[in-house]
Amino acid sequence: MTILNWLRGLFILVMVAIVLYPVLWVVSLAFSGGQSLALVSVPEGASFFEALRALLPLPQQWSLANFEGLLTEQPFGRWLLNSLIIAAATTIVGVLLACSAAYALSRFRFPGRERGLMLLLVSQMFPATLMLIPLYVIIVEWLQLGNTWLGLIAVYSITALPFCVWMLKGYFDSLPVDIEEAALMEGASPVAIFWRIALPLAKPAIAVTALFSFLTAWNEFILASIFMDEEALYTVPVGLRFFVSDFSAQWGYFAAGSVLVSLPVVILFLGLQRFLVSGLSAGAVKG
Amino acid sequence: MASISLKKIVKQYGQQAATIPGLDLEIRDGEFMVLVGPSGCGKSTTLRMIAGLESVSDGELRIGERLVNDVAAGERNIAMVFQSYALYPHMTVFENMAFGLRVRKTPDAKVREQVEATARALGLEPLLQRKPGELSGGQRQRVALGRALVRNPDVFLFDEPLSNLDAELRTQMRAEIARLHRTQGTTSVYVTHDQVEAMTLGDRIAIMNGGRLMQVGTPAELYSAPDNTFVAQFMGSPPMNIFSGQRDGTRLRTAFFEIELPTATAAALPTELQVGLRPECLSTTGTAATLNGRVEMIECLGHEGLAYLAAGDTQLRAKLAMEQLPQTGTDAVLRFNPADLYFFDTNGERIAATSVEPAGTALETAGA
Numbered sequence: 001m002t003i004l005n006w007l008r009g010l011f012i013l014v015m016v017a018i019v020l021y022p023v024l025w026v027v028s029l030a031f032s033g034g035q036s037l038a039l040v041s042v043p044e045g046a047s048f049f050e051a052l053r054a055l056l057p058l059p060q061q062w063s064l065a066n067f068e069g070l071l072t073e074q075p076f077g078r079w080l081l082n083s084l085i086i087a088a089a090t091t092i093v094g095v096l097l098a099c100s101a102a103y104a105l106s107r108f109r110f111p112g113r114e115r116g117l118m119l120l121l122v123s124q125m126f127p128a129t130l131m132l133i134p135l136y137v138i139i140v141e142w143l144q145l146g147n148t149w150l151g152l153i154a155v156y157s158i159t160a161l162p163f164c165v166w167m168l169k170g171y172f173d174s175l176p177v178d179i180e181e182a183a184l185m186e187g188a189s190p191v192a193i194f195w196r197i198a199l200p201l202a203k204p205a206i207a208v209t210a211l212f213s214f215l216t217a218w219n220e221f222i223l224a225s226i227f228m229d230e231e232a233l234y235t236v237p238v239g240l241r242f243f244v245s246d247f248s249a250q251w252g253y254f255a256a257g258s259v260l261v262s263l264p265v266v267i268l269f270l271g272l273q274r275f276l277v278s279g280l281s282a283g284a285v286k287g
Numbered sequence: 288m289a290s291i292s293l294k295k296i297v298k299q300y301g302q303q304a305a306t307i308p309g310l311d312l313e314i315r316d317g318e319f320m321v322l323v324g325p326s327g328c329g330k331s332t333t334l335r336m337i338a339g340l341e342s343v344s345d346g347e348l349r350i351g352e353r354l355v356n357d358v359a360a361g362e363r364n365i366a367m368v369f370q371s372y373a374l375y376p377h378m379t380v381f382e383n384m385a386f387g388l389r390v391r392k393t394p395d396a397k398v399r400e401q402v403e404a405t406a407r408a409l410g411l412e413p414l415l416q417r418k419p420g421e422l423s424g425g426q427r428q429r430v431a432l433g434r435a436l437v438r439n440p441d442v443f444l445f446d447e448p449l450s451n452l453d454a455e456l457r458t459q460m461r462a463e464i465a466r467l468h469r470t471q472g473t474t475s476v477y478v479t480h481d482q483v484e485a486m487t488l489g490d491r492i493a494i495m496n497g498g499r500l501m502q503v504g505t506p507a508e509l510y511s512a513p514d515n516t517f518v519a520q521f522m523g524s525p526p527m528n529i530f531s532g533q534r535d536g537t538r539l540r541t542a543f544f545e546i547e548l549p550t551a552t553a554a555a556l557p558t559e560l561q562v563g564l565r566p567e568c569l570s571t572t573g574t575a576a577t578l579n580g581r582v583e584m585i586e587c588l589g590h591e592g593l594a595y596l597a598a599g600d601t602q603l604r605a606k607l608a609m610e611q612l613p614q615t616g617t618d619a620v621l622r623f624n625p626a627d628l629y630f631f632d633t634n635g636e637r638i639a640a641t642s643v644e645p646a647g648t649a650l651e652t653a654g655a
């Protein structure tokens with residue numbers, strides 16, 4: 001019995017190590033102070049154990065130089081700001097649009113409702129790369145929104161919309177109509193019911209869609225790299241890309257940037273955790 | 288304060304046959320009207336049309352003098368209590384009750400005053416700062432009632448408001464609703480499955496079946512003068528016994544008994560008919576006529592009991608005092624007053640004014 005428990009513990013440890021190893025590697029790179037992928041320089045003719053040392057994700061010395069460099073020598077702060085603004089605006093615009101669309105689709109019967117819902121699903125069947133050229137033509141050539149925050153915000157909120165609408169509609173469907181009917185009888189307008197009854201009740205689902213929208217915008221690379229060709233307007237993923245190219249291999253900056261870029265996501269997840277659990281499960285049952 | 292008038296109200300969902308093919312009902316100002324009927328008969332639909340939550344397909348719906356077919360729910364000044372309570376889960380009890388007033392832009396001081404007065408009347412004061420999730424079922428129902436009361440509406444609508452409560456609480460809330468109606472006198476329409484609720488609360492009761500109105504009347508009228516077998520069996524517990532009978536001249540023959548009818552009565556009856564007799568109108572002593580049947584089962588309910596009698600394929604229930612209950616498996620002779628008989632035609636419609644005159648002794652009786 002105890003042996004079984006030991007084995008089980010060992011198995012879990014191995015699994016955790018496998019999952020954490022790459023993460024630790026990135027963290028170590030970030031704090032190594034250097035730009036080389038190798039954390040430890042293994043001297044010629046080193047013993048087996050010395051060579052093994054090179055596999056451990058531990059830098060030779062700890063240093064914040066990469067972070068300092070990133071924020072002072074490189075325009076990383078600027079990129080972070082771009083990303084934050086674009087992601088935040090995408091979240092707000094996306095969630096607002098998704099909430100109102102989903103509420104209407106859930107509560108009202110109007111011509112084109114079923115078709116509209118189906119269309120939203122169908123739009124999800126095409127891979128994003130297929131949309132690159134049309135989006136480029138529309139946003140950059142027609143609307144002249146290349147190299148602007150607005151262009152990316154528009155594209156991100158719209159691409160995140162179908163998922164968000166379906167997610168929220170499923171949740172609104174699961175809310176009892178009685179509650180809104182009671183408000184209707186008390187003389188509340190549909191708009192008041194939407195803001196004061198439906199939205200507060202849909203908080204868990206809104207948290208999920210907000211997170212989804214935020215991540216869509218925060219992590220997106222291809223569109224951002226096509227739309228933005230001024231270095232000052234890069235988002236973080238695009239900026240990071242240029243640390244490691246044919247011409248340079250600044251792995252230290254890359255790793256430090258990766259660590260910084262994950263922080264907001266981690267914080268968001270922790271902050272929304274309470275809602276996420278109920279939101280995802282509610283969506284799972286109904287949506 | 289307002290009367291409600293439904294004239295030839297039709298409700299049609301999609302292409303299917305009309306759920307309510309044409310309903311006429313006048314609810315007087317200040318009246319407590321109860322809607323009863325089997326599940327799916329259209330009670331909720333009717334109530335929701337009055338509320339404005341469901342559109343009226345055809346006909347005229349008036350509240351007071353005003354035609355409200357196309358008036359929005361919020362502008363009818365009606366309050367509704369839902370079976371599910373439908374409280375706003377994210378608001379405190381106070382906010383729940385204040386919501387309707389706030390929507391109408393009532394000044395804050397007045398909102399506070401009105402909510403507190405209503406809360407006091409319903410004993411909700413200690414709960415004002417709680418959320419609905421922190422209340423028991425009975426308390427939630429009380430809050431739902433308070434939310435309806437606080438706006439001082441013209442009409443109250445109730446859709447099975449007590450059906451989620453346990454028996455004791457239900458009795459208590461029933462008394463509360465009756466008291467509120469007595470003191471406020473607001474026109475009320477109340478949907479229920481529960482016969483006792485219907486009988487005790489209703490000034491009048493409207494019995495519906497399949498979207499049609501079977502009969503409207505005071506509880507006493509419905510009990511003593513049902514228009515058809517449906518109403519006869521719906522009111523009263525256990526329901527009225529109904530079995531077929533044949534008239535041969537002035538003799539009435541059923542599976543359980545054969546009696547001589549007065550000529551006037553006999554003349555009004557067809558040869559094939561249905562005969563009704565309430566279980567509580569049977570006893571082992573007293574009145575003149577007798578009926579015979581085999582006792583299939585008895586049920587004790589405390590101070591009284593039910594005897595299930597059979598004669599051929601026909602069954603009958605008798606409600607008897609405990610000491611009068613016969614033995615299972617024996618042949619029992621029970622007595623009844625022929626004046627308690629109801630006559631219906633084969634379609635179930637009451638044959639008007641044909642109950643046998645209460646001159647029991649004049650009747651010659653014979654066991655079947």
Ligand SMILES: Nc1ncnc2c1ncn2[C@@H]1O[C@H](COP(=O)(O)OP(=O)(O)OP(=O)(O)O)[C@@H](O)[C@H]1O
Pocket residue numbers: 300306324325326327328329330331332333480
């Ligand atoms: N939205 C709808 N679409 C189609 N048919 C409906 C709709 N709502 C109700 N019905 C039908 O109308 C009929 C009456 O329904 P209603 O809810 O009024 O019954 P009820 O008398 O309140 O029953 P219960 O006692 O079970 O609550 C039912 O047969 C129901 O199937």
Ligand SMILES: [Mg+2]
Pocket residue numbers: 330331332446
């Ligand atoms: Mg109903």
